[in-house]
Amino acid sequence: MKDRPSFPARMPASVPAKKTKLGGLPNAPQGLGMDSGAVRRRMVEKLTAQGLRDPLVQAAMGSVERHRFVDSGLANQAYEDTSLPIGLGQTISKPSVVARMIELLRKGVDGRLGRVLEIGTGCGYQAAVLSHLATEVYSIERLRGLHDKARLNLRPLRLSSVHLLFGDGMLGYPAGAPYAAIIAAAGGEAIPQAWIEQLAVGGRLIAPVLGTSAPAGAKAGSANGQSLVLLEKTPQGVRQTVLEAVHFVPLKSGLA
Ligand code: SAH
Numbered sequence: 001m002k003d004r005p006s007f008p009a010r011m012p013a014s015v016p017a018k019k020t021k022l023g024g025l026p027n028a029p030q031g032l033g034m035d036s037g038a039v040r041r042r043m044v045e046k047l048t049a050q051g052l053r054d055p056l057v058q059a060a061m062g063s064v065e066r067h068r069f070v071d072s073g074l075a076n077q078a079y080e081d082t083s084l085p086i087g088l089g090q091t092i093s094k095p096s097v098v099a100r101m102i103e104l105l106r107k108g109v110d111g112r113l114g115r116v117l118e119i120g121t122g123c124g125y126q127a128a129v130l131s132h133l134a135t136e137v138y139s140i141e142r143l144r145g146l147h148d149k150a151r152l153n154l155r156p157l158r159l160s161s162v163h164l165l166f167g168d169g170m171l172g173y174p175a176g177a178p179y180a181a182i183i184a185a186a187g188g189e190a191i192p193q194a195w196i197e198q199l200a201v202g203g204r205l206i207a208p209v210l211g212t213s214a215p216a217g218a219k220a221g222s223a224n225g226q227s228l229v230l231l232e233k234t235p236q237g238v239r240q241t242v243l244e245a246v247h248f249v250p251l252k253s254g255l256a
Helices: 036-048 056-065 070-078 095-106 127-130 144-157 193-198
Strands: 084-087 090-092 113-119 134-141 164-165 179-184 197-211 226-232 238-248
Touching: 036 095, 056 095, 056 127, 056 226, 070 084, 084 144, 095 113, 095 127, 095 179, 095 197, 095 226, 113 127, 127 134, 127 144, 127 164, 134 144, 134 179, 144 164, 164 193, 179 193, 179 238
Parallel strands: 113 134, 113 179, 134 164, 179 197
Antiparallel strands: 084 090, 197 226, 226 238
16 A cells, blocks of 8 residues: 555645645645654554554554544644544544444454444444444444444545434334444443344344443452443353443434
8 A cells, every 4th residue: 555644734834824724625634744644553562562462453443534523623633532522412432442432343353343333433433443443333422423423524535335324222223233342432231122122133232331340450449430341242151251441422312
């Protein structure tokens, strides 16, 4: 692949002033002194240093332009390992958490995952990352404003395998079931039964869950904090593993 900047952070002087501001692209980070591909490569290097091993997840994280999914005022923070506000009290997840959850879903899978269900589209960033790793992505959002925002953010990427749905993700999306993987970006008190029913046998589900105490050795959360839970559906039944403490926005029912 040709290593070409996707946009210049500093436009040549000959370019008219009004086009220089965002390098012709919405939400382009300014003042970084390098192109966003290089900034993403550095982000992936950091994720790798923190333990990310899956080469397909590394490639996906390196190719999705996270700065396109946040307000232009926050674009210069887009490649830091931090969650950022996306409006309506919600946040885009930290890159390290997105990478970790997707790596857990892909464990033991060669090549692409099949159909994946995402609960909590938010700004659409994680759905874009998932589109590199799954044949189809069904992503549900309960807030109309964010569902519309994700649609706008994803439109220029022309990802025909991403299906954005406005609805209550607590109910899953039976029309796309069974899913090879289910990923929740919001934490509830328990994993809804509908998700377990819609998961394929052999499939994996990852979700933040409230009040699950992390096992000894894991980074402890506060008493009523959330932990990441991995659920595997096998022919013998479901197996749940409680992983590290995490901080996600709450899983809520109903639409708004
Ligand atoms: N994956 C997103 C993260 C968004 S934050 C991203 O990349 O930006 C989690 C989202 O879950 C919020 O937008 C919130 O509105 C949504 N959410 C919470 N409960 C939900 C539910 N029951 N159904 C669908 N979405 C829900």
